[in-house]
Amino acid sequence: MELSELVVGLSQDPFNPDLNFQVAVEYERLNQTASAVSFYLRCAEYGDGLLVYNSLLKMAKCFENQTGREYSVTNCILQAIAYDDSRPEAYLLLSQFHEKAGNWQESYTFASIGLGWQWNSDELPASVGYPGGYALKFQMAVAAWWIGRKDESVDTLQELSEMELDPMYANAVKFNLERVHALL
Numbered sequence: 001m002e003l004s005e006l007v008v009g010l011s012q013d014p015f016n017p018d019l020n021f022q023v024a025v026e027y028e029r030l031n032q033t034a035s036a037v038s039f040y041l042r043c044a045e046y047g048d049g050l051l052v053y054n055s056l057l058k059m060a061k062c063f064e065n066q067t068g069r070e071y072s073v074t075n076c077i078l079q080a081i082a083y084d085d086s087r088p089e090a091y092l093l094l095s096q097f098h099e100k101a102g103n104w105q106e107s108y109t110f111a112s113i114g115l116g117w118q119w120n121s122d123e124l125p126a127s128v129g130y131p132g133g134y135a136l137k138f139q140m141a142v143a144a145w146w147i148g149r150k151d152e153s154v155d156t157l158q159e160l161s162e163m164e165l166d167p168m169y170a171n172a173v174k175f176n177l178e179r180v181h182a183l184l
Contacts, residue, residue: 003027017047021055025126033062050124056080057089057128064097073097088114089130095139108143111136131166138169142176154180 001009003026010019024039040055040062047055060076063069074097080090091114098106114136124130141156157180160173 003030015046017043017051020046021051021125024055024058028058028062033065037062050122053080053084053087053090054124054126054128056083057093057124058126060093061128070097070101086117088117088133088136089124089128090114091117092130092135092139093128095136095143099139099143104143104146108140108147108149111139111143115140131169134160134163134165134169138173141173145176145180154184 001022003023006019006023006026010016010023013019020039020043024036024043027033027036027039037059040059044052044055044059056076056079060073060080063072063076074094077090077094077097081094091110095107095111095114098104098110115133137156137160141153141160144150144156145153154177157173157177160169161177165173
């Protein structure tokens with residue numbers, strides 16, 4: 001459905017969480033993240049279940065694309081965890097956030113926690129970049145290197161290299177293994 005049709009539908013039913021979510025997704029697709037955030041927020045306020053959790057993570061992704069919004073990013077992710085701590089996606093996003101900041105122990109810890117919840121496989125209404133449990137393992141492998149767990153890092157990267165991965169992760173695993181072997 002086109003954005004204009006969604007907005008007309010929303011004007012007739014402004015508290016409908018599904019419509020608010022659909023409008024937010026369309027605004028995000030158009031790279032209008034400020035508008036997207038406002039509709040994700042409305043969805044989080046009026047919705048329930050996966051829609052609320054997904055909205056909070058999508059808000060974090062929108063804030064991540066804006067500079068100087070680090071607190072907003074982590075706040076949205078932590079709210080998603082508080083809403084439903086039994087899903088792996090928020091832990092992956094928090095691990096990635098801490099990896100970018102060089103907070104290796106935090107990155108490792110959140111990836112480790114997320115691995116405990118990877119069995120929860122209900123798909124989210126909209127992607128937040130969670131390809132599967134192997135992404136959490138990759139986060140742990142990278143962070144493990146930096147916190148002094150060299151053997152664990154190498155073993156996990158080797159294990160990942162033997163799995164079928166999304167091409168981006170397969171390339172990252174290969175790159176990291178090559179770097180590690182060059183340093184050993």
